[in-house]
Amino acid sequence: MSNQxxxxxxxxxxxxxxxxxxxxxxxxxxxxxKNDQNEWKNTSGFFHSDLLNVAKCAERAEIWISRQLYSRS
Structure with a gap:
């Protein structure tokens, strides 16, 4: 796996x-x-209100990956 x-x-x-x-x-x-110190952090936990964007991101990721695989064949 690449570092980037x-x-x-x-x-x-x-x-x-x-x-x-x-x-x-x-x-x-x-x-x-943002945490209590106003610093940006990341989590793998999602709220109910996040789920539509999670699904859309997953779909767009699948499309992007499929295009990469198709372009190699």
Whole structure:
């Protein structure tokens, strides 16, 4: 796995980070938030109100990965 993501998709506070491990892709989903010190942090926990953006990010990640795989064949 590379140190840099292959691609990122962001919708609101939700981010899908796509990693390329020699043509085998994986996706990390996270939600950004500010802590008590007003610093930006990330979590893998989601609220009910986040779920539509989680689903949209997952769909867009799948489309992006499919295009990468199709372009290699």
């Amino acid at each position: 993501p292959a691609h990122k998709i962001k919708l609101g506070l939700i981010t899908a980070t796509i990693w390329d491990n020699d043509g085998s892709y994986s996706v990390d989903m996270s939600r950004s938030y």
